[in-house]
Amino acid sequence: MVRRPSRPGGPDDASGAHDDAGPGGPAGPAGPTGPGTPSAPAPSVPSTPSGPSSTPPTLADVAELAGVSRQTVSNALNNPDLLRADTLERVRAAVTQLGYSPNRAARSLRTRSSRLVGMRFAPVPEGTANATMDRFVHSLVEECREVGHHVLLFPGDPEDPVAGYDELLRSTAVDAFVATDTWLGNPQAAWLEAQGAPFVAFGRPWDNPAARHPWVDVDGAAGTRLATDHLLDRGHERIAWIGWRKDNFIGEDRRSGWADALHDRGLSTSGLASRVEDLVPSGREASAVLLDEAAPTAFVCASDTLAMGVLHTLADRGLAAGRDVAVVGFDDSQVAQVVPGGLSSVRQPLEQVAVEVVRALAERLVAPRPTATGVLLTPTLTVRGSS
């Protein structure tokens, strides 16, 4: 309990509790000198920072308490090397004592950096197993903290994919964006690039090989190849594919992994592929048709949602997934993890994606011009009962 000379009669800092505001370890040199230290400027109290929401302490408060100038406090925080050890110590003590934390708005205004990263957060369609972006955001939030940033979410306007970005950019609300959802090409990326806005894409610039922005992606083809090889190794030779529309870049990429794996073993893919919407009923119907017409013994799917559709068909027909027909999905969603029997699935290393995204972001924020680096990560296969 640090007890500074308190104004007599005043409410004092009766609240007691919250001295431990600052993380900075043990109290240190700011320790109680006891009341009655008649030093000159009568370093009075940090006016109970707790209690009602009084305004938080400012740089000036810290400076006064530490007996230095405001600038010195600023330096203590941003350029500690510039201070003499004892001064630094004294300032830090004052900081923790007051529970001081620099005002973000003021700092932003001055440095032109909000330490915020914007990301469009589009709702997950109901009735699917897709939650990749949700999982990714969790990792992104964690990683951003490492570099002192926070994640700002904004809603997507289905009409205008660029709307949310534009306003945040013009109001300098965020330092950078993480652009996602690049299935059908990436208008946001092109737009952001044209604006000169710092951003990193989760997803390759499929539709624009000349793009100059940094991106991070997962090698979907490698994932489906992993899945297909796994099935081939288990003796399957007629392995079907259920994927998405042809104009979906990600879908075509994943499809190629399946096709290449089969071709590499001299197996044909003809009649074994299907393209549908990413919905459970679509996967269900597609698998029923394939089963009837091509008699595959295994399925590789572009998503867990489609794979669940296959499981529906198998259940309909009294077939056991994994024993009668093998199924592998993509995304290692919660659904794959908890469905009875378990659904084997290709798992994207989203934590790693977040790490790379933040790394690229950090680089981009110091670089004057974007450095067009792409990082391609390899997924893994989680094998469960369905294969």
Place this chain on the structure above:
Amino acid sequence: MVRRPSRPGGPDDASGAHDDAGPGGPAGPAGPTGPGTPSAPAPSVPSTPSGPSSTPPTLADVAELAGVSRQTVSNALNNPDLLRADTLERVRAAVTQLGYSPNRAARSLRTRSSRLVGMRFAPVPEGTANATMDRFVHSLVEECREVGHHVLLFPGDPEDPVAGYDELLRSTAVDAFVATDTWLGNPQAAWLEAQGAPFVAFGRPWDNPAARHPWVDVDGAAGTRLATDHLLDRGHERIAWIGWRKDNFIGEDRRSGWADALHDRGLSTSGLASRVEDLVPSGREASAVLLDEAAPTAFVCASDTLAMGVLHTLADRGLAAGRDVAVVGFDDSQVAQVVPGGLSSVRQPLEQVAVEVVRALAERLVAPRPTATGVLLTPTLTVRGSS
């Protein structure tokens, strides 16, 4: 293409493309009058704010273009009623022309409002079906936009539940918090209340009836009662419960709905309840034991995760969910939606929760003192094949 008096020799606004910067519907008055319209202020166009990332236009730029003072522009934005119609029109034209959007940092600094809402975003445990918070965040983001706010995510420190809140609060980074995850009481809420920090809780102050903060919650007991009544109506009389530890307030609440529904029909609950961890294997084991020892014909579960455990057991024993044994889960997760056969589940109205949370937030932000209002919403039951 709008062409302002450009500095000769300068790169000028060559980029062309992006006139559509502003959302504001059809071009309106700023429309191209074509080159060579020598009107006074030369109402030029949205001056390619694009190009390289030059600094965005400021209030002063708008003022100059509109031929008024800076505060007039400010008023046009914040108190349009104060302006004469024609002046307002002129300013607005300048705003859209320049693609002006007020600098957030500056505005925050001045108004002491960041228009940001903070929320701790804790990772979803792997292997469960729980994604309630993810779904909620989507709705929250949407709702916040309605009132001109954005959502700021911060990671949770498992050690110190208050850590993230504290720093954001002291740095005035957010206007308010949405406090979630109140299963075991709500230390954050108590702490935030003590700090006088504006916040709304998603979840009742279970452990502190004297709490004075606004909250929104879903009536879990009503949900499980709905589920139980549904099963009773279908003729089930031996309905088992699989829930959580006794110290979990939410779990006990949900349990009471089940128990009350049975008691109301004069049925006993003894031997029919089980308390376990919220994991699939736990639900699986618990249901196996219950099936052996109490021979229930139906299960109501505190979560979809546990319900999936029941489905595992049924699959193990060759029993058909819905035909041989009925199962109802809680949360209407993706898993419930796509699992073969479908899992009936109690659905929380998260969109509505978000609406109420934001409403309460808005109220709290204008109220000097917190008004202790609680809103309790009623869930619905989604019936699928499992019951």
Place this chain on the structure above:
DNA sequence: CTGAAAGCGCTAACAC
């Protein structure tokens, strides 16, 4: 109804 002055809290330049 519009303009002029002040200042939110901070940090980048320079003095000392």
Place this chain on the structure above:
DNA sequence: GTGTTAGCGCTTTCAG
């Protein structure tokens, strides 16, 4: 090493 000066872009008095 430390203090002084200035100003980021905005809104809130208060005069006209």
